[in-house]
Amino acid sequence: MQKIERLVAITLLLQARGKMTAQRLANILGTSTRTIYRDINTLSLAHVPISMDYGPGGGYYLPEDYQFDSTIFTREEAVSLILSTDIAGNYSLFAGDDGLHRALIKLEATLPEEYRSDVRAARERILFDTSAWCSGPNKTTYLESIRSALLGTVQIEIRYPCISCVDGAGVKWRRVDPIGLVFKGVSLRHIRTGVWYLVAYCHTCKKYQTFRVGNIENLKVLELRADPHPDFDLQTYWKSERALIEGFQQPLTMRLEITPEARQRLEGRYTILTTQPNGSIVVQVQASSIESAVSYVLSFGTDATVLAPEEVRAAVSLTARAIAEKYHSAAKRNAS
Structure with a gap:
């Protein structure tokens, strides 16, 4: 989250939820308390009237009648601010919080019409699909x-x-x-x-x-x-x-042939189906998706062979080729 977006998020949180500690703000915004202290100081220098109560039950707060001045934003900042929590990866910050939604709507309403037009255009190009489908957090470097x-x-x-x-x-x-x-x-x-x-x-x-x-x-x-x-x-x-x-996200069952040396590395939901004359075993393994199946198989290196299904075998082959290409390119760069 960029600094200007974080400053507005702090202001909206204090408007919507009332008194909040630096630690609570840091937890919500995914930053450190030291950053929150610096942000509060920046807001005070910008004449945002944040006050502080010390002791048990204390925290930062704003006057009940405070109105945010949107004229301090550039056009690009205005678009970023309205979409800030979504674009920064904190999609859930405003989810389910009517107070924050109202504060955000009030902020958007104070923007000049040309800024609101840009916001509308941005929303047409940024889609939030919240259908029931869960995945772990992932990096968003770029x-x-x-x-x-x-x-x-x-x-x-x-x-x-x-x-x-x-x-x-x-x-x-x-x-x-x-x-x-x-x-x-x-x-x-x-x-x-x-x-x-x-x-x-x-x-x-x-x-x-x-x-x-x-x-x-x-x-x-x-x-x-x-x-x-x-x-x-x-x-x-x-x-x-x-x-x-x-x-690629649907649960599936795969059959693998595992070498004798790798038997002790088996984990997860698996069943041994047969034992081969050379000591290898054929196992049935449950995977939550093709992606997780590929990761599971590659963790064995050359000690696992996918027997079925075909889509997992193909995905493992393509991924292995991509990995090989990556290391080949790295080796060429280091050699030069």
Whole structure:
């Protein structure tokens, strides 16, 4: 979360929830108490009338009649502020809190009309899918850069572990037009969980692609304007794409052949089906998704062979090739 976004989040929290300690603010915003102290000092210097009560039951608070002055924002900051908790990955900050929603609505209403127009345009390109589908938190190193490129309508280059590109699998640079951002997760109060996806037009594949933001290994923002895509509808595209992604999230059963040396490394829900003459065993293993199945198999290195299903065998093969390409590229860079 950028500093200007965090400052407004603190102000909205104090408006909506009343007195709050620095520790409580730090926990909600995912930062340190030292950062909160600096932010409170910054707000005071900007003439935001924050007061402090000491002792048990104390904390920071604002006058009940305080009104936030939105004229201090630039156009870009205004867009960031309204979408701040979502874009920064703290999607749950406002979820289920009517007081915060009201405070945010009041803040948005004070923005100049041209700023509100930009906010509306940004919302068309940023989708929050909160259908019942849960995933663990993931890194979002390049999320802010992607957001800026998306709203600024400029191209980016991403280094990404592709498994189905037209020029073969591997970790490759791709020049893309960012079209939209999608947060896929669950809307539970104060639960930060979900996955960010970048929807973009890939100039190599000549088609729209979905990239998991947490898998992007490097990113460059270019000075090239992104091509217009006036007929692209993010909602319609995501409905179709979500069905494909959720196919990778469905529980499945796989059969593996495990070498004698690796038997003691078996874990999770598995059943030994047969023992081979050479001491290897065939096991049935339950996995929560294709992604988790691939991780499980690769943890054995060459000591595990996927017998079924075919989609897991193919996914393991493609992932292994991408890993090999990554290390091959690293070796070439180090050699030079």
